[in-house]
Amino acid sequence: MSNWNKEKLGRYINEGRGQGEKSCYIPLTKTHEFSSKGRASRIFGIKTQRIHHFHSDNQLRAFHMYEWVNDNVVDIRECFPLLDVMEVIDDKDNLRFDKFRDKESGEQLVLTTSFLLTSRDSDGKERYLARSIKDSSELIRKITLEKLEIENRYWKAKGIDWKITTDKQLSRQLAKNIEWVRETLLSNEQQDINKDQLSDDLLNHLLINPDSAIRDSLRDFDNKAGVSNGVALYLFRYLIAKKEINIDMRNKIDTASRITDLML
Known part of the structure; x- marks a missing residue:
């Protein structure tokens, strides 16, 4: 974060940065404002109904895990500022707070935690989880460890569970599969069909033909339902996205497999 000063901090606070929940939350920094070593990305959150800003692929993969895999997570706040750290x-x-100062202004930088999650238990009780996303290669850098120790003491003082998550814990294939299926929850590319009704019909079709290759069953369904080629594949992704078809998302989804071999 370059050219950091009290005026910029004041402006950010007035804009509501680091404040609010769900659709009202605004991260401290947005992708176009921050020079990051990783690949920046913006993505619309299904649970939060807002645009999320990520500064690395690891953060994006972690987001997919929190949003899609963990049903208990009800809110995801990225780039959460520790405004009251002192x-x-x-x-x-x-x-070593002195190591986290703007090189030009000398102003103390605002430290952030990658994610502050809100998790809701089965009894409706909510609790916060703080997660710092780091590439494992960063953990050999002294300055990284010094920042993590500040985060550790901050969240410990607040009584909030804090953990470090590295790239070794973030499956690339899982994230890729989630991206492939979650698009169907957001997109309206099949506007001429009743997505929910047809997906129920497809699920029944697959279950009564468990030994057929999935791609053959999908092609057969397209023909029987009188829809254009590819609709069944779209609906298949939709069923996975809604978790009505339960498969191991850590492995590549192979439509040449039989439904009985793919489903858990």
Whole structure:
């Protein structure tokens, strides 16, 4: 974050950065404002109904895991600022805040945690989970470890569960599969069909033909339903996205497989 000063912080706070929940939350920094080492991306959140801003592929993969895999997560706030860090942490011994200052202005930078999640238990009780996303290669850097220690003490003082998640815990194939199916929850590319009714029909069709290759069953369904080629594949993705078809998303989805071999 370059050219950081009190005026910019004041403007960000007035804009509501780092404040609000779900659709009202605004991350401290947005993708076009921040130079990151990773690939920046913007994505519309299904649970939050807003645009999320990510500064690396690892953050995007983590988001997919929190949004789609974990049904207990009801809110996802990225780039969450620790605005009250100096007041919250009593034990500041050995914490190198001086290393996190703007090189030009000398102003103290606002430290952030990658994600603050809201998780709701089966009894309706909500709790917060803080998660820092790092590439495993970063963990050998002293400055990275110093920032993580600040985060650790901050969230510990607040009584909030905090963990580090690295690229080794974020499956690329899982994220790729989620991206492939979640589009059907957002898109309206098949406007001329009743998506919910036809997807129910497709599920029944697949279940009564468990030993057929999925791609053959999908082609057969397109013909029987009188829809254009590819509709059944779209509906198949939709069923997975809604978790009405339960498969191992950590593996590549092979439509040459039999439905009985793919479904869990």
